Ligand SMILES: NC(=O)C1=CN([C@@H]2O[C@H](COP(=O)(O)OP(=O)(O)OC[C@H]3O[C@@H](n4cnc5c(N)ncnc54)[C@H](OP(=O)(O)O)[C@@H]3O)[C@@H](O)[C@H]2O)C=CC1
């Protein structure tokens with residue numbers, strides 16, 4: 060294990076890229092060696108995000124201008140739009156095969172080439188790497204991540220839903236054909252690039268569902284839930300956009316298997332996460348709030364009884380830019396570099 064590592068951030072001028080930089084500037088064992096942008100290439104981080112003014116940072120460069128071996132990077136975070144990433148990482152790992160990569164996009168999360176083509180509308184452009192990638196949900200794949208060269212950081216909605224549900228599915232404690240996930244996200248989840256749908260006037264003073272019946276995160280949920288259950292699982296999942304900057308809250312409706320009431324489901328989760336630094340199960344009956352995880356790498360989970368016999372209501376909250384993206388990516392980096400998993404991630408939520 061090296062004492063320090065040189066880090067690159069592809070897409071540093073975006074929301075997850077800048078959140079990575081915010082976290083990494085407080086990390087004791089890394090140096091920022093490379094920052095890239097597309098439209099903002101040539102500018103400084105200060106031009107794009109003035110909060111970085113006090114720090115001496117490399118200028119934003121275009122990926123096409125890079126000669127990978129001479130960048131000197133040991134590990135690269137790829138925070139680019141999905142679809143863009145696979146060719147960039149393929150070129151990077153061809154030119155510099157020793158570099159480790161944490162990809163924040165959806166490009167390497169689906170291991171089945173047909174499923175990828177079906178959900179994303181084109182054949183994967185780096186199939187060998189798709190097969191090599193390790194899915195980066197640390198609480199499940201910790202040991203595989205430690206030896207990985209390419210880690211596919213999970214999606215924000217999917218992290219929020221998987222953390223409470225996977226232990227229950229694995230234990231056979233819930234009816235897997237009756238899972239309903241009602242999720243709400245802040246607007247940073249959609250990225251910084253200007254889109255009409257994300258204008259203040261379109262988002263404020265309102266609240267709406269989108270991607271109803273076909274959001275691409277369903278593919279990731281199907282894959283991981285089916286793996287945990289040992290048979291196909293297809294949950295109901297509906298995302299909503301709410302007028303706040305950060306945070307995801309998922310309210311999840313489940314039916315317990317025979318003999319598994321809400322208290323038993325709660326006990327399974329308490330047991331599963333007793334030693335996990337970034338998953339906190341609240342006392343029975345308490346529901347999580349996004350404001351209590353904002354800016355931290357934590358996921359808060361709550362379980363309560365439904366008045367409908369046999370059903371339970373589960374709440375899960377995380378910060379989409381932290382545990383839902385950049386925080387989880389740094390957690391993955393720490394494992395890949397052999398550092399303590401929590402290094403640079405100890406921030407308590409920013410509240411009030
Ligand atoms: N936002 C979130 O909460 C989450 C995001 N993700 C995923 O992380 C990735 C980054 O998301 P986010 O930070 O929100 O996105 P942003 O739109 O905020 O940032 C995108 C970044 O990629 C750069 N970029 C855009 N197009 C290209 C291109 N063709 N070639 C090279 N660089 C390009 C942009 O540069 P420039 O600014 O110069 O145009 C910018 O730096 C996405 O794949 C997203 O799906 C995953 C989980 C949560």
Ligand SMILES: CC(=O)N[C@@H](CCC(=O)OP(=O)(O)O)C(=O)O
Nearest residue numbers: 163164165214215244245248249
């Ligand atoms: C609010 C919002 O728009 N959220 C994004 C999901 C966040 C994300 O970026 O997910 P991936 O990493 O899988 O791309 C969306 O619904 O597409």
